Amino acid sequence: xxxxxxxxxxxxxxxxxxxxxxxxxxxxxxxxxxxxxxxxxxxxxxxxxxxxxxxxxxxxxxxxxxxxxxxxxxxxxxxxxxxxxxxxxxxxxxxxxxxxxxxxxxxxxxxxxxxxxxxxxxxxxxxxxxxxxxxxxxxxxxxxxxxxxxxxxxxxxxxxxxxxxxxxxxxxxxxxxxxxxxxxxxxxxxxxxxxxxxxxxxxxxxxxxxxxxxxxxxxxxxxxxxxxxxxxxxx
Amino acid sequence: xxxxxxxxxxxxxxxxxxxxxxxxxxxxxxxxxxxxxxxxxxxxxxxxxxxxxxxxxxxxxxxxxxxxxxxxxxxxxxxxxxxxxxxxxxxxxxxxxxxxxxxxxxxxxxxxxxxxxxxxxxxxxxxxxxxxxxxxxxxxxxxxxxxxxxxxxxxxxxxxxxxxxxxxxxxxxxxxxxxxxxxxxxxxxxxxxxxxxxxxxxxxxxxxxxxxxxxxxxxxxxxxxxxxxxxxxxxxxxxxxxxxxxxxxxxxxxxxxxxxxxxxxxxxxxxxxxxxxxxxxxxxxxxxxxxxxxxxxxxxxxxxxxxxxxxxxxxxxxxxxxxxxxxxxxxxxxxxxxxxxxxxxxxxxxxxxxxxxxxxxxxxxxxxxxxxxxxxxxxxxxxxxxxxxxxxxxxxxxxxxxxxxxxxxxxxxxxxxxxxxxxxxxxxxxxxxxxxxx
Numbered sequence: 147x148x149x150x151x152x153x154x155x156x157x158x159x160x161x162x163x164x165x166x167x168x169x170x171x172x173x174x175x176x177x178x179x180x181x182x183x184x185x186x187x188x189x190x191x192x193x194x195x196x197x198x199x200x201x202x203x204x205x206x207x208x209x210x211x212x213x214x215x216x217x218x219x220x221x222x223x224x225x226x227x228x229x230x231x232x233x234x235x236x237x238x239x240x241x242x243x244x245x246x247x248x249x250x251x252x253x254x255x256x257x258x259x260x261x262x263x264x265x266x267x268x269x270x271x272x273x274x275x276x277x278x279x280x281x282x283x284x285x286x287x288x289x290x291x292x293x294x295x296x297x298x299x300x301x302x303x304x305x306x307x308x309x310x311x312x313x314x315x316x317x318x319x320x321x322x323x324x325x326x327x328x329x330x331x332x333x334x335x336x337x338x339x340x341x342x343x344x345x346x347x348x349x350x351x352x353x354x355x356x357x358x359x360x361x362x363x364x365x366x367x368x369x370x371x372x373x374x375x376x377x378x379x380x381x
Numbered sequence: 382x383x384x385x386x387x388x389x390x391x392x393x394x395x396x397x398x399x400x401x402x403x404x405x406x407x408x409x410x411x412x413x414x415x416x417x418x419x420x421x422x423x424x425x426x427x428x429x430x431x432x433x434x435x436x437x438x439x440x441x442x443x444x445x446x447x448x449x450x451x452x453x454x455x456x457x458x459x460x461x462x463x464x465x466x467x468x469x470x471x472x473x474x475x476x477x478x479x480x481x482x483x484x485x486x487x488x489x490x491x492x493x494x495x496x497x498x499x500x501x502x503x504x505x506x507x508x509x510x511x512x513x514x515x516x517x518x519x520x521x522x523x524x525x526x527x528x529x530x531x532x533x534x535x536x537x538x539x540x541x542x543x544x545x546x547x548x549x550x551x552x553x554x555x556x557x558x559x560x561x562x563x564x565x566x567x568x569x570x571x572x573x574x575x576x577x578x579x580x581x582x583x584x585x586x587x588x589x590x591x592x593x594x595x596x597x598x599x600x601x602x603x604x605x606x607x608x609x610x611x612x613x614x615x616x617x618x619x620x621x622x623x624x625x626x627x628x629x630x631x632x633x634x635x636x637x638x639x640x641x642x643x644x645x646x647x648x649x650x651x652x653x654x655x656x657x658x659x660x661x662x663x664x665x666x667x668x669x670x671x672x673x674x675x676x677x678x679x680x681x682x683x684x685x686x687x688x689x690x691x692x693x694x695x696x697x698x699x700x701x702x703x704x705x706x707x708x709x710x711x712x713x714x715x716x717x718x719x720x721x722x723x724x725x726x727x728x729x730x731x732x733x734x735x736x737x738x739x740x741x742x743x744x745x746x747x748x749x750x751x752x753x754x755x756x757x758x759x760x761x762x763x764x765x766x767x768x769x770x771x772x773x774x775x776x777x778x779x780x781x782x783x784x785x786x787x788x789x790x791x792x793x794x795x796x797x798x799x800x801x802x803x804x805x806x807x808x809x810x811x812x813x814x815x816x817x818x819x
Binding site for chain 2: 174175177178179180181185186187188190192193194195197214216218247276277278280281282289292293295296297298299300301302303304307308309325327328329330331332333335336337
């Protein structure tokens with residue numbers, strides 16, 4: 147009797163061992179086994195890596211809930227990125243134009259680039275342009291990037307065409323910040339204000355047919371925006 | 382055959398023929414109206430001026446343009462409307478104002494086009510035929526056959542050898558018994574495989590101990606190798622970690638080369654914090670929606686279904702965000718132990734390392750992202766040892782570069798750096814413990 151129980155017990159242990167091994171190998175979302183997991187998975191919370199508290203001391207359900215908390219979050223409403231660098235002070239101001247048609251028109255009339263149109267800024271803008279714009283707008287802004295050609299994406303108008311050839315820089319900034327219609331989304335989350343303005347310098351360079359459209363000093367317009375007017379004169 | 386059935390059959394045939402004739406007629410009349418030259422001109426003007434907001438056959442920012450001419454018939458001047466919609470709204474035209482209200486009061490850009498060009502565009506959209514579906518999906522290479530076939534062949538050879546040895550042993554045993562039978566002795570009992578092995582080992586102690594030692598060494602080495610692969614989920618020695626993601630995002634299609642029919646979107650378009658932060662960043666869904674507001678169809682029905690999942694997570698109904706957004710629970714692929722500090726910004730912006738150096742051919746043959754590199758410490762410090770620091774035109778190293786140039790032989794450490802005429806990451810502290818473990 148006892149021996150039979152023992153044999154059954156052995157079989158049970160063997161079976162569960164086999165199941166355990168199989169389960170380790172078959173879950174594609176589990177990376178597998180590791181040495182000293184408590185050293186690999188500290189209770190410190192970092193972006194994308196919240197391992198939760200030590201499951202040895204806490205309930206599994208609690209640990210699992212902790213692991214599944216959302217780590218990517220929106221910035222607190224009303225906050226703006228701040229730079230203590232005095233050269234970048236003009237970017238520390240809130241954007242005064244609302245995401246409406248009226249805001250778009252007002253930005254076109256009043257908003258001026260806080261950075262000067264220089265070869266250096268154009269070169270920096272080109273680097274950013276090639277990473278963030280080229281795949282739709284194309285190498286020279288003709289609207290012939292690979293996403294349009296291979297992805298059957300609605301073709302954007304050419305930078306030097308009748309629609310965008312005379313587009314004021316304020317409207318460009320507004321569209322980069324809030325997006326334009328359905329085809330172009332907001333890029334404010336990917337590009338800082340300074341990067342957006344540098345891209346615009348390069349777009350103006352493309353509008354002029356790939357050459358410098360003449361040196362334009364920054365903030366010439368008398369009816370400048372609150373943002374640029376309030377910005378302290380740098381240097 | 383009974384009569385009614387034959388009658389009905391004939392009748393169906395007649396019906397089919399008539400239907401086919403009518404269809405043929407309608408197709409030919411449509412063709413007769415379509416003027417290829419005008420169609421081509423219209424397509425060009427359409428793509429240059431209208432395509433950013435309109436599609437011929439589907440609503441986008443503005444309405445589908447197919448049949449627009451017919452819709453405007455008798456209600457107003459479509460030419461004036463297209464040339465300057467804001468001015469035309471001012472005339473108080475009822476249909477124009479109704480359209481403006483219906484399409485969220487976003488004004489149509491004024492278009493510097495002629496009447497002839499508008500005619501061409503209207504001809505194009507009325508006769509629009511969608512292009513033939515793209516030839517296949519992105520070019521993806523089939524998984525290469527495993528290179529581990531060598532040991533499989535060895536195993537097969539070994540098994541064959543064993544079979545030969547065993548059958549020879551069996552034959553010898555039976556022959557020996559036959560001889561014993563002839564000689565009138567008792568046949569020897571069959572000891573079985575292990576019994577025979579034990580007897581052989583007893584008779585050949587030297588060989589048995591050498592073979593036994595080899596076996597033990599082999600097993601220890603195997604265990605050693607196995608233990609080294611614990612916690613390693615990438616590299617050449619183990620199967621790469623490749624979790625199933627909630628949305629089957631295809632890296633090769635989005636980031637692959639344009640000449641292979643891929644979209645060639647730069648890696649940092651989506652992973653935009655790679656140059657600025659410790660983390661490359663898992664893009665938030667608004668980055669997906671930058672394009673997928675306009676692209677709601679994939680290259681296959683499966684792809685379209687995956688795009689629908691983004692809409693479900695963002696609450697997009699095709700025109701506006703009306704639903705409740707929730708998080709997409711991506712599965713993290715690259716898990717570095719918590720006792721290592723790794724910064725993407727340092728490696729990408731300062732070190733100018735290509736993404737592919739660590740993430741593998743993610744733009745060429747990774748439809749599903751996987752951990753390509755082993756992410757072991759040996760792998761890290763090997764690269765730190767070999768990689769030459771790129772100082773030219775790299776603002777981060779200006780100061781150290783200046784010092785190195787100004788005191789080329791004066792300082793013992795600098796002299797050591799320059800002995801092999803190159804400065805590696807290791808020489809600038811890339812092998813210090815606290816460089817990564819802090």
